[in-house]
Amino acid sequence: MIRDTRTAPDVNASRQGTLPDAEIAELLAAVSAGEPWSAALERLRLPTLSRKRHWFVNARKADFYRSLETARRDWALDIGPGSAIIAAELARDYTSVIALEHHPLWCRFVGRRFAQDGVHRAFAVQGDAMGLPCREGSIDLAVLNGVLEWIPDAAPRLAPRSAQLACLREIRRALRPGGALGIAIENRWFFGNFMGLSPHGEPPFAAVLPRRLADWQSRRRLGRPYRTWIYQAHGYRRLLAAAGFDDVRLYGAMPTYHEPREALALSAREALRPYFASARPAKDAVFALLGRLGLLGQLVHSFYISARRPLVPSPP
Numbered sequence: 001m002i003r004d005t006r007t008a009p010d011v012n013a014s015r016q017g018t019l020p021d022a023e024i025a026e027l028l029a030a031v032s033a034g035e036p037w038s039a040a041l042e043r044l045r046l047p048t049l050s051r052k053r054h055w056f057v058n059a060r061k062a063d064f065y066r067s068l069e070t071a072r073r074d075w076a077l078d079i080g081p082g083s084a085i086i087a088a089e090l091a092r093d094y095t096s097v098i099a100l101e102h103h104p105l106w107c108r109f110v111g112r113r114f115a116q117d118g119v120h121r122a123f124a125v126q127g128d129a130m131g132l133p134c135r136e137g138s139i140d141l142a143v144l145n146g147v148l149e150w151i152p153d154a155a156p157r158l159a160p161r162s163a164q165l166a167c168l169r170e171i172r173r174a175l176r177p178g179g180a181l182g183i184a185i186e187n188r189w190f191f192g193n194f195m196g197l198s199p200h201g202e203p204p205f206a207a208v209l210p211r212r213l214a215d216w217q218s219r220r221r222l223g224r225p226y227r228t229w230i231y232q233a234h235g236y237r238r239l240l241a242a243a244g245f246d247d248v249r250l251y252g253a254m255p256t257y258h259e260p261r262e263a264l265a266l267s268a269r270e271a272l273r274p275y276f277a278s279a280r281p282a283k284d285a286v287f288a289l290l291g292r293l294g295l296l297g298q299l300v301h302s303f304y305i306s307a308r309r310p311l312v313p314s315p316p
Helices: 021-032 037-043 049-057 059-067 085-090 104-117 148-154 160-174 191-195 211-222 233-242 269-276 281-292
Strands: 075-079 096-101 122-126 139-145 175-186 246-254 262-265 302-308
Touching: 021 037, 021 049, 021 104, 037 049, 037 104, 049 085, 059 085, 059 139, 059 175, 059 262, 075 085, 075 160, 085 096, 085 104, 085 122, 085 139, 096 104, 104 122, 139 160, 148 160, 148 175, 160 175, 160 233, 175 233, 233 246, 233 302, 246 269, 262 269, 269 281
Parallel strands: 075 096, 075 139, 096 122, 139 175
Antiparallel strands: 175 302, 246 262, 246 302
């Protein structure tokens, strides 16, 4: 079904998203020496990883993906598995789960976590989202949880949207006809972005500025291009349609996909309203008005998205 792309670790590999390589190496060393990963996480002084304990243990992060219907439950693919909690939970439902990780050290950690936790139906494979180690039409469910915005970094010669399209088309190739794709990602139109919040360490307002202006601002302030592109609801629908997916559905990941409680329809005014409560009367009045207009769903922090590979091939 897959080819094993695991290799010897490259100590010069790039950092894993926002996780420092030094912290990854220190945690892996402790786990490789036999210490339980949870104990090592508590004992070691890891400024970034120690703040992410919920990231390792919050099983609700997998609920949305486990809810997606698939005709078969043989193979699931979690691309960029993070702490591997989602892949571990998917192993309750699927015969085999591939946790595809590009970073060699983190891939080794994921494999050791599975072994320590007794997760026998999930395994770590080092590989690249731009060239999946899967036969065409072999995967029932694919997951991109907080990954799609980082894909342009894996293909620096491509424009950000082109890189994301290439990745999505590769996933579509790997999915069975009718197979499901689940995505969690930030919303470009999140109200906080209009107040200067930075989703991925970009300069303030970069997410909502025109792309060229955001790129100029990032190069000027940070010395690097702006490539962590996110979109509003309509933008994600267009992106997935361009990649060849159908049955695209968006939900609000509430309050965020990082620590989710529920997935809500973007049109669910009454259910969404409590998540926009504010102690400031003027701000609360604005949210109340937006709720009456049915616009709160467009301003959520992040989305859960589901899409499918069409059952019938698209005409050439």
